Amino acid sequence: MSANEIKIGSLLTKDEFRELTASDDRIAYAHLVLRLGIHAGLLFAMVRAWEGGYPALAFAAFYLNAVLWQFAGYAGIGHELFHKKVFSRKWLNTLFFKLFSYVTWNNPSYFEKSHQFHHASTFHEDDSEIYRDFPLDLLGAARLILLDYQSLCRRIVYALCNAFGYEAYFGKSIRLKAMPAERGGAQTDAVYMVLLNVVWLGLFLLMTRSPALTLMLFITPFVGQLPNRVLALAQHVGLEDHKDESALFFSRTVNLPAPVAFFYANMNYHAEHHLLPSVPYYNLPKLHDILNAKLKTEREEKEFSYLFTRDFWRSVGTSARLEVDAVTK
Numbered sequence: 100m101s102a103n104e105i106k107i108g109s110l111l112t113k114d115e116f117r118e119l120t121a122s123d124d125r126i127a128y129a130h131l132v133l134r135l136g137i138h139a140g141l142l143f144a145m146v147r148a149w150e151g152g153y154p155a156l157a158f159a160a161f162y163l164n165a166v167l168w169q170f171a172g173y174a175g176i177g178h179e180l181f182h183k184k185v186f187s188r189k190w191l192n193t194l195f196f197k198l199f200s201y202v203t204w205n206n207p208s209y210f211e212k213s214h215q216f217h218h219a220s221t222f223h224e225d226d227s228e229i230y231r232d233f234p235l236d237l238l239g240a241a242r243l244i245l246l247d248y249q250s251l252c253r254r255i256v257y258a259l260c261n262a263f264g265y266e267a268y269f270g271k272s273i274r275l276k277a278m279p280a281e282r283g284g285a286q287t288d289a290v291y292m293v294l295l296n297v298v299w300l301g302l303f304l305l306m307t308r309s310p311a312l313t314l315m316l317f318i319t320p321f322v323g324q325l326p327n328r329v330l331a332l333a334q335h336v337g338l339e340d341h342k343d344e345s346a347l348f349f350s351r352t353v354n355l356p357a358p359v360a361f362f363y364a365n366m367n368y369h370a371e372h373h374l375l376p377s378v379p380y381y382n383l384p385k386l387h388d389i390l391n392a393k394l395k396t397e398r399e400e401k402e403f404s405y406l407f408t409r410d411f412w413r414s415v416g417t418s419a420r421l422e423v424d425a426v427t428k
Contacts, residue, residue: 107375110393119386120377122187130381131195134176134362138164145315146307157312165319169327170362172203172320173210173228176380179364181207181214184379201292202299203320204254206261208285218376221335221349222342229335233328233419243325251321261289329406330355334369337414338399346373352387352400359403370398 107116141164148156171177176185180196183189200207217228234240242249253269260267260275264286268274278286296317304313333353341348350370360367368383371390378386405411 110390115389119375119382119389120184120379121382122184122379123381124187126381127185127379130361134171137167141167142316146309146312149309149312150307161315161319162323165322166326167362168203168319169324170364171199172205172327173200173214174327174331174366175362176364177203177205178214178366179380181210182376184377197288197291198295200288201295204258204292204296206257206285206288206292208282208288218373221346221373222339232422233332233415235416235419240325243328245322246318247321247324250324251318254321258289258292261285262293326359330359330363330367332415332418333401333406333411334366336411336418346370347390347394347396347398349373350399352398353405354400354402356403370400 111119141160145157145160145164148154148160169175173181177196177199179185180192180199183192183196185195186192197207200210213227216223217226220226222229234243253267256267256273261278264278265275266278266282268276300313300317303316304310307313330353333351335350338349338351347370350373352370353367355363355367365380365383366372368387371378371383371386372380374390375386
């Protein structure tokens with residue numbers, strides 16, 4: 100079986116397909132409660148440590164919460180909710196997709212369009228979700244480890260401009276363009292995003308009476324982004340030569356430790372996800388095992404340690420330099 104001949108029907112029986120694509124609300128609710136409980140616990144620990152005079156412990160809880168917060172976005176559970184297969188009820192998927200988008204300062208209306216294109220035309224020159232723009236300088240790396248102030252400024256500006264019916268374009272200066280009528284949903288989402296964050300931060304300030312803690316909560320979506328960005332890069336980096344083949348070859352599976360895979364919503368099984376996006380994230384390990392048992396062709400599957408190898412970072416550097424060259428042309 101060649102790379103271009105891989106079909107779902109040749110790998111899965113109807114019963115396997117039906118079982119794999121079925122949503123399980125018990126797992127979905129349990130995972131959601133656990134995820135939210137961990138964030139709530141870390142926020143509680145941050146506040147109590149700060150009020151108790153232990154700023155180092157407060158910053159430790161804040162930083163860990165920030166690192167995990169990144170996985171609420173589109174390289175994590177937010178992405179899975181977009182596909183509307185986490186819960187059996189589509190409106191629940193949509194509700195939490197929007198909420199997780201808002202608290203990470205992402206406009207869901209734009210992602211809905213870009214992600215559909217990403218699945219249909221992975222590695223196309225207009226595929227904005229092929230992560231290539233990884234910083235190769237020390238300042239850029241420090242931003243991803245500490246505070247990505249550039250991302251903070253841009254997302255806030257994007258949100259405010261969208262809320263007032265404009266789209267912002269960054270270059271040597273900021274250009275504003277009236278939002279087309281067909282993107283009215285993006286303006287509505289931006290308004291809700293700004294309002295939710297203002298209310299959420301305001302309530303937190305009232306409860307803690309601490310501007311410092313409120314500032315820490317405000318910058319949380321922009322702190323400690325490195326682990327999430329690296330995992331996002333690992334999805335496709337270095338596989339562009341296989342873009343005309345099966346999803347199993349232009350996407351990569353990376354075997355991660357269970358806690359990391361949980362917060363990443365099993366997106367480490369990225370080849371499996373691209374092959375069959377209708378499979379809920381908690382069923383992707385089952386799909387992975389079935390494919391490995393039936394597929395006779397070798398594909399791109401790596402261990403967690405691969406993310407620390409020269410080969411991986413060489414691919415990241417090559418991809419980032421190509422992106423810089425494309426932008427400067």
